[in-house]
Amino acid sequence: xxxxxxxxxxxxxxxxxxxxxxxxxxxxxxxxxxxxxxxxxxxxxxxxxxxxxxxxxxxxxxxxxxxxxxxxxxxxxxxxxxxxxxxxxxxxxxxxxxxxxxxxxxxxxxxxxxxxxxxxxxxxxxxxxxxxxxxxxxxxxxxxxxxxxxxxxxxxxxxxxxxxxxxxxxxxxxxxxxxxxxxxxxxxxxxxxxxxxxxxxxxxxxxxxxxxxxxxxxxxxxxxxxxxxxxxxxxxxxxxxxxxxxxxxxxxxxxxxxxxxxx
Amino acid sequence: xxxxxxxxxxxxxxxxxxxxxxxxxxxxxxxxxxxxxxxxxxxxxxxxxxxxxxxxxxxxxxxxxxxxxxxxxxxxxxxxxxxxxxxxxx
Numbered sequence: 001x002x003x004x005x006x007x008x009x010x011x012x013x014x015x016x017x018x019x020x021x022x023x024x025x026x027x028x029x030x031x032x033x034x035x036x037x038x039x040x041x042x043x044x045x046x047x048x049x050x051x052x053x054x055x056x057x058x059x060x061x062x063x064x065x066x067x068x069x070x071x072x073x074x075x076x077x078x079x080x081x082x083x084x085x086x087x088x089x090x091x092x093x094x095x096x097x098x099x100x101x102x103x104x105x106x107x108x109x110x111x112x113x114x115x116x117x118x119x120x121x122x123x124x125x126x127x128x129x130x131x132x133x134x135x136x137x138x139x140x141x142x143x144x145x146x147x148x149x150x151x152x153x154x155x156x157x158x159x160x161x162x163x164x165x166x167x168x169x170x171x172x173x174x175x176x177x178x179x180x181x182x183x184x185x186x187x188x189x190x191x192x193x194x195x196x197x198x199x200x201x202x203x204x205x206x207x208x209x210x211x212x213x214x215x216x217x218x219x220x221x222x223x224x225x226x227x228x229x230x231x232x233x234x235x236x237x238x239x240x241x242x243x244x245x246x247x248x249x250x251x252x253x254x255x256x257x258x259x260x261x262x263x
Numbered sequence: 264x265x266x267x268x269x270x271x272x273x274x275x276x277x278x279x280x281x282x283x284x285x286x287x288x289x290x291x292x293x294x295x296x297x298x299x300x301x302x303x304x305x306x307x308x309x310x311x312x313x314x315x316x317x318x319x320x321x322x323x324x325x326x327x328x329x330x331x332x333x334x335x336x337x338x339x340x341x342x343x344x345x346x347x348x349x350x351x352x353x
Contacts, residue, residue: 064327064328065330068327068330069327072326072327104330115326116325116331117330117331117332118331118332119332120330120332120333122276122277122333123278123279123280124279125277125279126279127279127280127282127283167332167333168332169331169332205277
């Protein structure tokens with residue numbers, strides 16, 4: 001597909017944030033992007049888009065659990081459309097609260113739109129809201145979002161969350177996730193090795209240092225860190241120095257755009 | 264009828280909120296061994312009878328209020344609040 005024909009939709013509801021940053025990032029890469037309130041989507045067709053982004057924030061005040069209410073709303077309002085969207089191997093991205101939404105709606109780590117969560121993002125082990133730059137190790141290439149990255153590559157991207165401790169119901173579920181190559185990003189030490197749970201490198205206590213995962217096909221990806229906050233060089237924390245041309249988060253969006261060019 | 268739902272972490276699950284609360288209480292001089300934090304929802308709902316109310320509420324827990332990876336839930340119809348509705352009016 002010619003990139004000019006591809007379109008992305010960034011959804012928002014009360015309490016979302018960084019929707020504009022995602023739009024700016026994608027448009028910078030040549031992908032036409034609209035921000036739509038979920039209620040506006042009722043009058044549009046999801047099938048007109050090729051990428052759907054659930055941005056970060058605190059949708060519906062994080063009531064019940066982070067992402068729970070928006071997750072259920074997505075299921076009750078758009079289940080069929082979303083199912084078709086995922087089956088057509090279009091891209092779905094969840095950032096931070098958006099990741100929580102995808103987990104609560106059953107899109108991750110599952111393979112479909114089940115509406116039943118099979119994982120959770122629990123309160124950070126530190127019992128704090130963790131808001132800072134962290135290191136991520138690229139762990140999987142199953143998803144287009146890491147298409148232009150190397151396995152083992154370390155990138156720096158900021159986080160900002162209180163509920164990011166990724167948990168699975170069993171040891172077996174974790175083994176399955178690893179075996180299927182669905183682990184996309186892991187929190188890393190300065191030397192690039194996985195954090196092995198060590199705080200503050202793993203900021204939330206997530207099992208297996210998981211910061212981002214994808215579904216089995218790789219077209220649905222969710223991550224706790226905010227790549228749109230590390231897109232431009234001037235967003236990076238390089239006080240007093242010449243900022244780099246690009247932030248590391250750019251590569252994740254570039255991977256998505258590369259995929260859409262070939263879609 | 265009024266139904267009380269308590270959603271709590273499954274046994275053995277790490278509860279940072281409980282731990283930090285316990286620590287803070289100990290700092291205040293209280294001899295607290297541990298704290299478990301749970302969430303209570305009091306629902307005012309229409310149901311045929313108590314059994315129906317419990318069934319509906321459990322369904323709500325499965326569909327929204329609890330995440331099966333980390334939460335257990337308990338459901339209780341509040342005494343004196345089990346007033347039922349006429350058949351067909353639900």
